[in-house]
Amino acid sequence: MISYLEFEKPVAQLEARIAELRSAAEGDDVDITKELERLEVKSADLLASTYSSLTPWQKTQVARHPSRPHFRDFVEHIFDDFIPLGGDRNYGDDEAILGGFARLDGRRVVLIGHEKGNDTESRIRHNFGMGKPEGYRKAIRLMELAGRFGLPVVTLVDTSGAFPGIEAEERGQAEAIARSTEACLALPTPMVATIVGEGGSGGAVALASAERVLMFEHAVYSVISPEGCASILWRTAEKAPDAAEAMRVTAQHLKKLKVIDRIVKEPVGGAHRDPEAASKTLGKAIGQELDALAKMSSDEIRRMREERFLQIGTN
Amino acid sequence: MNWLTRVRNSLPFQSKRETNDNLWVKCPNCQEMLFAKEYEENQQVCMRCDHHGRIGADERLNQLLDMGYDLLEQPEVKEDPLKFKDSKKYTDRLKQARAKNPHRDAFSVGSGQIEGRDAVVGVQDFGFMGGSMGMAVGTAFCAGAERALTRNCAYVVVTAAGGARMQEGILSLMQMPKATVMTRRLHEAGLPYIVVLTDPTTGGVTASYAMLGDIHIAEPGALIGFAGQRVIQDTIREQLPEGFQRAEYLRKHGMVDMVVHRHELRDTLANLLDFLQGEKAA
Numbered sequence: 001m002i003s004y005l006e007f008e009k010p011v012a013q014l015e016a017r018i019a020e021l022r023s024a025a026e027g028d029d030v031d032i033t034k035e036l037e038r039l040e041v042k043s044a045d046l047l048a049s050t051y052s053s054l055t056p057w058q059k060t061q062v063a064r065h066p067s068r069p070h071f072r073d074f075v076e077h078i079f080d081d082f083i084p085l086g087g088d089r090n091y092g093d094d095e096a097i098l099g100g101f102a103r104l105d106g107r108r109v110v111l112i113g114h115e116k117g118n119d120t121e122s123r124i125r126h127n128f129g130m131g132k133p134e135g136y137r138k139a140i141r142l143m144e145l146a147g148r149f150g151l152p153v154v155t156l157v158d159t160s161g162a163f164p165g166i167e168a169e170e171r172g173q174a175e176a177i178a179r180s181t182e183a184c185l186a187l188p189t190p191m192v193a194t195i196v197g198e199g200g201s202g203g204a205v206a207l208a209s210a211e212r213v214l215m216f217e218h219a220v221y222s223v224i225s226p227e228g229c230a231s232i233l234w235r236t237a238e239k240a241p242d243a244a245e246a247m248r249v250t251a252q253h254l255k256k257l258k259v260i261d262r263i264v265k266e267p268v269g270g271a272h273r274d275p276e277a278a279s280k281t282l283g284k285a286i287g288q289e290l291d292a293l294a295k296m297s298s299d300e301i302r303r304m305r306e307e308r309f310l311q312i313g314t315n
Numbered sequence: 316m317n318w319l320t321r322v323r324n325s326l327p328f329q330s331k332r333e334t335n336d337n338l339w340v341k342c343p344n345c346q347e348m349l350f351a352k353e354y355e356e357n358q359q360v361c362m363r364c365d366h367h368g369r370i371g372a373d374e375r376l377n378q379l380l381d382m383g384y385d386l387l388e389q390p391e392v393k394e395d396p397l398k399f400k401d402s403k404k405y406t407d408r409l410k411q412a413r414a415k416n417p418h419r420d421a422f423s424v425g426s427g428q429i430e431g432r433d434a435v436v437g438v439q440d441f442g443f444m445g446g447s448m449g450m451a452v453g454t455a456f457c458a459g460a461e462r463a464l465t466r467n468c469a470y471v472v473v474t475a476a477g478g479a480r481m482q483e484g485i486l487s488l489m490q491m492p493k494a495t496v497m498t499r500r501l502h503e504a505g506l507p508y509i510v511v512l513t514d515p516t517t518g519g520v521t522a523s524y525a526m527l528g529d530i531h532i533a534e535p536g537a538l539i540g541f542a543g544q545r546v547i548q549d550t551i552r553e554q555l556p557e558g559f560q561r562a563e564y565l566r567k568h569g570m571v572d573m574v575v576h577r578h579e580l581r582d583t584l585a586n587l588l589d590f591l592q593g594e595k596a597a
Contacts, residue, residue: 164551166553171568173542174521174526174570178491181522182527184492186499202522205488205489222488233402233482234402249485254485312493
């Protein structure tokens with residue numbers, strides 16, 4: 001059973017009516033096939049039209065949808081032979097950021113990403129996808145490993161932000177994020193990052209400073225959460241929808257600003273309605289990007305990555 | 316000259332005059348009324364409690380660099396790329412900030428010498444929209460690094476910022492990797508990159524170029540951190556420890572090499588440069 005978002009209510013009502021009709025017609029002689037068909041078409045149309053014109057705030061809700069596919073779903077549907085690797089060799093292992101070796105249609109890669117979890121227990125275990133310094137230091141370790149052994153890096157970004165806590169600060173959250181960004185930029189092999197859900201601030205950019213940045217159609221990427229921005233600039237978190245609009249958090253806006261390179265289509269009604277189909281589309285897109293980059297030398301790749309960021313703000 | 320302050324404050328007819336901004340300043344820490352000229356001569360450090368006040372870009376450059384340094388022109392960037400508006404238009408906020416500040420934005424670069432040692436110094440001014448990092452700040456940071464590369468000398472950056480400039484949305488976030496491209500180039504060229512963390516340095520600035528120095532110096536009492544204290548408190552619902560995110564606390568936790576009094580900053584930098592780029596004939 002899917003949980004509906006506030007703006008999906010009309011769709012939910014229609015779908016409820018269809019279900020109702022279906023159960024009422026069971027064992028009945030009246031032929032309602034036609035009516036059902038009509039309603040189903042109507043419902044599908046409504047869903048499609050709703051999702052074709054989502055506001056930035058509605059997209060934020062879709063990006064945070066509890067059933068949205070996360071790292072482990074993508075591993076299951078896109079990659080083969082995933083070998084998880086853990087630990088930062090300093091302090092511990094952070095399960096908010098996962099990583100390891102994997103194959104994408106035969107291509108060997110190092111895969112790194114945030115995992116938010118999909119039920120209470122796993123959400124707590126993965127700290128809701130909010131990485132701690134040891135998580136970013138694990139990412140650095142894996143990127144360095146990838147560089148040394150000539151493997152491209154694929155990252156899946158999905159976090160509301162790096163964890164704000166006493167211990168995280170004490171262990172150098174800022175330094176870990178800065179070094180992780182630096183590790184992305186230093187990588188001599190191809191790197192393809194995808195914002196799959198939420199791309200929240202420094203905690204996202206630390207894994208997304210790649211030469212090719214993809215973004216799911218309904219994902220969001222921003223410098224601060226709309227709630228955070230609203231509470232600072234409007235002095236009330238209730239203005240989050242306005243803040244989401246003003247900050248241009250959607251893939252469509254960010255493509256125009258050249259902050260991302262490619263939008264990956266989601267199934268009608270969002271990735272959470274068909275995680276497998278969403279994953280397949282994403283896998284194909286990442287594969288194409290990797291193949292295009294595979295022809296480039298280390299120097300060319302690094303220069304391309306550097307130029308990408310140096311040019312932001314100059315045009 | 317504390318006796319003067321005491322005497323002045325004890326005189327009843329002086330009370331009306333103490334609001335004169337040009338003559339007196341109040342220490343934000345101990346609330347002591349300080350004679351402005353004396354406070355300035357003391358490098359905006361409180362004579363009573365040693366609190367290090369926030370200072371503008373020009374004052375900082377003058378304190379650190381030898382006379383006759385070259386002030387770089389702040390690079391032009393696309394203004395208000397998002398057409399951002401909250402309760403006020405971003406362009407109006409910029410106008411307002413510029414009216415109160417001698418510079419176009421929050422990051423100024425001086426190229427010259429520190430006690431005879433070649434150095435480029437970049438300074439972030441908290442007084443300009445909280446020092447926040449937008450495209451102008453990021454681009455000016457890069458221009459400073461570029462100048463250090465051209466001159467083949469050290470880059471010293473004095474940070475002060477609440478974080479990224481929200482009014483530039485994602486483009487402000489992109490300044491983090493952008494600045495990091497340049498710190499890497501300094502590193503590869505074998506040039507020293509020294510960060511002086513001042514009050515306050517938080518958010519995206521801390522999580523990029525402020526934490527990538529070869530040496531990290533902090534001013535006493537400076538607030539330095541990634542997440543804001545209110546955000547942390549709201550998340551973990553615990554009391555924050557005493558001195559949390561202050562310079563001395565970061566020193567204890569290994570994030571900065573030294574906490575240096577403003578009066579000693581210039582000498583300290585000169586000494587470090589001797590080690591990092593060889594001693595210059597004086």
